[in-house]
Amino acid sequence: MAADPRVFKAFGATRALGIPDEEVKPVLKKLLKVYDNNWELIEEDNFRTLVDAYFELKENSKDAMQHNSRQTVAMKKNEMPLKISGQGTMELSQPGLRDSLPNTPLIGKGKDPISSLEVTEDRSIAVNSSSSEGMDGCDPLCNTRPKKRAFGTQTNGTSRQTVAMKKNEIPLKISGQGTMELSQPCLRDSRTVGTSQLPNTPLIGKGKDPISSLVVTEDRSIAVNSSSSEGMDVCDPLCITRPKKRAFGTHNSKTGSNCNGSDRSGHKNSHNLVHNERRHDITKGAEKVKISLVSENSNECPPKFNYIPHNIIYEKANVNISLARIADEDCCLGCSGDCLSSSIPCACARETGGEFAYTPHGLLKEEFLSACMSMRQEPQERHFVYCQDCPLERSKDDYMPERCKGHLVRKFIKECWRKCGCDTSCGNRIVQRGITCKLQVFLTPEGKGWGVRTLEDLPKGTFVCEYIGEVLTNMELYERILQSSGNERHTYPVTLDADWGSEGVLRDEEALCLDATCHGNVARFINHRCFDANLVDIPVEVETPDRHYYHLAFFTTRKVSAFEELSWDYGIDFNDQNHPIKAFHCCCGSAFCREMKQKRSTHSFVEKDYTKGKNLR
Numbered sequence: 001m002a003a004d005p006r007v008f009k010a011f012g013a014t015r016a017l018g019i020p021d022e023e024v025k026p027v028l029k030k031l032l033k034v035y036d037n038n039w040e041l042i043e044e045d046n047f048r049t050l051v052d053a054y055f056e057l058k059e060n061s062k063d064a065m066q067h068n069s070r071q072t073v074a075m076k077k078n079e080m081p082l083k084i085s086g087q088g089t090m091e092l093s094q095p096g097l098r099d100s101l102p103n104t105p106l107i108g109k110g111k112d113p114i115s116s117l118e119v120t121e122d123r124s125i126a127v128n129s130s131s132s133e134g135m136d137g138c139d140p141l142c143n144t145r146p147k148k149r150a151f152g153t154q155t156n157g158t159s160r161q162t163v164a165m166k167k168n169e170i171p172l173k174i175s176g177q178g179t180m181e182l183s184q185p186c187l188r189d190s191r192t193v194g195t196s197q198l199p200n201t202p203l204i205g206k207g208k209d210p211i212s213s214l215v216v217t218e219d220r221s222i223a224v225n226s227s228s229s230e231g232m233d234v235c236d237p238l239c240i241t242r243p244k245k246r247a248f249g250t251h252n253s254k255t256g257s258n259c260n261g262s263d264r265s266g267h268k269n270s271h272n273l274v275h276n277e278r279r280h281d282i283t284k285g286a287e288k289v290k291i292s293l294v295s296e297n298s299n300e301c302p303p304k305f306n307y308i309p310h311n312i313i314y315e316k317a318n319v320n321i322s323l324a325r326i327a328d329e330d331c332c333l334g335c336s337g338d339c340l341s342s343s344i345p346c347a348c349a350r351e352t353g354g355e356f357a358y359t360p361h362g363l364l365k366e367e368f369l370s371a372c373m374s375m376r377q378e379p380q381e382r383h384f385v386y387c388q389d390c391p392l393e394r395s396k397d398d399y400m401p402e403r404c405k406g407h408l409v410r411k412f413i414k415e416c417w418r419k420c421g422c423d424t425s426c427g428n429r430i431v432q433r434g435i436t437c438k439l440q441v442f443l444t445p446e447g448k449g450w451g452v453r454t455l456e457d458l459p460k461g462t463f464v465c466e467y468i469g470e471v472l473t474n475m476e477l478y479e480r481i482l483q484s485s486g487n488e489r490h491t492y493p494v495t496l497d498a499d500w501g502s503e504g505v506l507r508d509e510e511a512l513c514l515d516a517t518c519h520g521n522v523a524r525f526i527n528h529r530c531f532d533a534n535l536v537d538i539p540v541e542v543e544t545p546d547r548h549y550y551h552l553a554f555f556t557t558r559k560v561s562a563f564e565e566l567s568w569d570y571g572i573d574f575n576d577q578n579h580p581i582k583a584f585h586c587c588c589g590s591a592f593c594r595e596m597k598q599k600r601s602t603h604s605f606v607e608k609d610y611t612k613g614k615n616l617r
């Protein structure tokens with residue numbers, strides 16, 4: 001590490017604050033490990049992350065020393081076993097950091113103590129005694145963050161120890177059934193050491209825990225119990241407030257949330273490590289790749305949302321996924337291995353004209369991509385279908401719906417799936433394998449709020465990510481919009497209307513859309529570009545041949561260089577004054593920006609045609 005000039009720079013920054021190099025060194029080492037040697041996150045804002053981490057540990061260690069007399073703590077050299085209420089012993093240690101920071105706090109090593117915590121009726125917290133065995137650790141920098149959290153652990157009355165917790169002492173999300181999810185994995189672990197050392201941090205997320213109400217279905221979608229989103233207070237997974245020492249900025253309605261040195265009630269908190277961890281990976285481990293978030297020269301936090309890697313059914317959407325619905329001719333039962341390597345394309349290629357949409361290198365084929373792009377960019381009148389009874393218009397006015405404005409008929413990719421005989425590594429299974437590109441969420445300088453960029457060069461036709469959100473009926477979406485205060489900046493509905501023309505009248509529960517406002521993936525940060533966007537959205541059939549529900553996947557329209565912002569055309573009609581969601585002022589910077597063009601010309605029927613079939617705002 002010594003030879004790296006960035007280490008000297010780091011020491012320079014911390015020395016300026018009077019911190020000795022030898023105390024910084026282990027913290028830096030640890031951060032580099034946690035951040036997979038990603039210096040960008042550490043260097044950001046004159047090594048703020050490093051300084052925060054250092055002070056965090058210092059502060060926690062002081063607290064721990066002050067209060068450890070309240071616990072029965074057996075001290076060994078470099079190891080601090082913690083005994084709670086006389087029954088089990090939790091082995092606590094902090095490898096690495098203790099060496100140079102002697103007063104660092106006690107953090108659980110071994111099995112995640114949190115997953116075995118329970119909130120009892122009297123709001124005390126119970127620790128399952130079994131949890132102390134084989135714990136596998138969560139250090140203050142979260143490099144051994146637990147893979148899975150047991151949401152809604154059942155109370156086991158016979159084998160638990162109770163640590164009395166004062167009201168409002170630790171951030172908790174409590175579900176209706178007395179289960180809980182602590183929102184700050186690192187800190188909550190350390191806080192099991194001694195409750196009296198906890199600051200008066202308030203409860204985060206009152207009422208129902210939306211997470212505990214999720215139901216994973218057979219397929220990759222997840223159902224949310226209908227009531228769970230109502231009145232929920234989703235614990236903001238990203239906006240963790242900064243430590244008290246630093247008075248950073250205030251609430252920014254455009255980009256998200258309050259990020260000053262206090263929590264929402266003004267109490268002191270020191271969640272910056274969690275903040276950094278979440279910034280390190282907004283997906284919370286839900287994707288195969290980490291997706292970092294940076295805000296150079298700014299202290300903004302992104303809007304509240306819950307990261308989900310797969311779509312979730314909100315309530316009424318009728319998404320019927322069953323093997324029985326997949327006819328034998330709609331899958332490739334007889335295949336094996338990789339369908340792409342077969343000399344005769346299988347049944348799954350039928351949808352794309354008897355040829356697979358993907359190349360053996362996992363890219364979208366040029367011809368297919370071009371066809372999708374031109375249909376999006378220059379749709380002909382023949383590409384539109386008009387419903388007899390349009391669900392979109394019906395949702396606006398059930399009694400006197402207006403005439404259908406038209407829906408663009410789209411080309412679909414069809415991927416092999418579970419009823420197919422091929423391997424999971426088959427080349428015709430790209431979107432369902434999830435994100436593999438290195439992406440980053442960043443604050444755009446042009447005033448578009450947060451955006452997404454690639455950290456690596458992406459060849460033309462690369463699958464980047466899916467647009468993930470709650471699956472709503474259009475009726476539900478419309479009700480949501482009506483019920484919203486109008487101040488929410490971040491609404492992200494996409495209508496799944498790519499196949500609306502192929503059937504008769506669609507029932508309300510079949511006319512679906514995706515809303516990523518509360519639950520979504522990285523795609524919720526991708527900004528709009530009116531012309532020449534480097535991504536195109538393509539419908540993908542995966543688990544159901546019934547195309548009321550499908551996946552919407554983004555592919556690169558050209559080679560995209562590392563650090564370029566990713567964009568797609570939302571299809572906004574900036575001229576549409578009747579749309580329930582007010583259009584934003586477009587800063588896409590394109591020479592063919594439709595908003596600019598619309599301002600210049602009042603005669604914009606061309607643009608109206610252009611935006612048919614797309615209605616995200």
Ligand SMILES: C[S@@+](CC[C@H](N)C(=O)[O-])C[C@H]1O[C@@H](n2cnc3c(N)ncnc32)[C@H](O)[C@@H]1O
Nearest residue numbers: 448449450524525526527528584585586587588
């Ligand atoms: C899908 S979100 C994209 C992420 C968003 N920028 C954020 O900070 O969360 C859509 C919102 O981003 C903003 N946005 C997207 N594209 C924009 C553009 N070209 N110009 C201005 N604002 C844009 C608008 O506020 C819009 O409602």
